[in-house]
Amino acid sequence: MGVRTSLRRYHVWLGWLVGIPMLFWTVSGLVMVAKPIEEVRGTDLIAPPKPMQMLMPVVLPRVAGLPVTTLSLEPRADGPRWELDIAGAGSRLADPTTGQLLPRLGAADAAREVMARYTGTAKVVETSRVDSNSPPLELRRAMDGWRVRLDDGTHFYVDGGSGEIVARRTKWWRVYDFMWGLHIMDLQGREETNNPWVVTFSALALGMVLLALVLLPLTIKRKINGNGNGNGGPPRISSS
Numbered sequence: 001m002g003v004r005t006s007l008r009r010y011h012v013w014l015g016w017l018v019g020i021p022m023l024f025w026t027v028s029g030l031v032m033v034a035k036p037i038e039e040v041r042g043t044d045l046i047a048p049p050k051p052m053q054m055l056m057p058v059v060l061p062r063v064a065g066l067p068v069t070t071l072s073l074e075p076r077a078d079g080p081r082w083e084l085d086i087a088g089a090g091s092r093l094a095d096p097t098t099g100q101l102l103p104r105l106g107a108a109d110a111a112r113e114v115m116a117r118y119t120g121t122a123k124v125v126e127t128s129r130v131d132s133n134s135p136p137l138e139l140r141r142a143m144d145g146w147r148v149r150l151d152d153g154t155h156f157y158v159d160g161g162s163g164e165i166v167a168r169r170t171k172w173w174r175v176y177d178f179m180w181g182l183h184i185m186d187l188q189g190r191e192e193t194n195n196p197w198v199v200t201f202s203a204l205a206l207g208m209v210l211l212a213l214v215l216l217p218l219t220i221k222r223k224i225n226g227n228g229n230g231n232g233g234p235p236r237i238s239s240s
Helices: 005-034 038-042 107-115 172-183 196-228
Strands: 068-076 080-087 091-093 124-131 144-150 155-159 163-167
Touching: 038 172, 080 124, 107 124, 107 144, 124 155, 155 172, 163 172
Parallel strands: none
Antiparallel strands: 068 080, 080 091, 124 144, 144 155, 155 163
């Protein structure tokens, strides 16, 4: 068996082995570039917060004894609010006119935060609790708060302590996210880009390409030698 025949056989087997993963990579890549990333992320669905207007003197939060790490005045649906980050306890809001800490957001509060800045036409159909110990895969972070679901399939995630809209997930984002998991061969976490599957099949695909590059000149050389003078016809025989 010649070298060229052996290499061709290896190339065929590698082609069968990596054919399906390469199909997945191509299809998922095509889907992921089918729409602008801004549309996928729903960038324009939430308007920037409006400028805050304080009609009364600001009172600092009454947090004596609490380990506050950061303090800022933030716009919320019901007006300006102090946002505090408390070490070991997460974020909380406080009323800037009284300094009193406010209770964590309820379902109606979370929906109001979303709709106060929402720029679309869809309606809220459900507000469900998000447990920090088992957050949805599409959220990608631990958060104790709420998921606000609209009737067009868009999801907004609102932190129950700070009232911040921490994530937005359109229907197309979820398609994109699935295709991304398929592309990197990590459908469970969809974050591990160097997992053994993708590394192995990438190496095999590289080997197939390198074999093709080696086979190409060997095939051309054999064709030229088989045609004699390389003009595409049988070799000429001189009668003289």
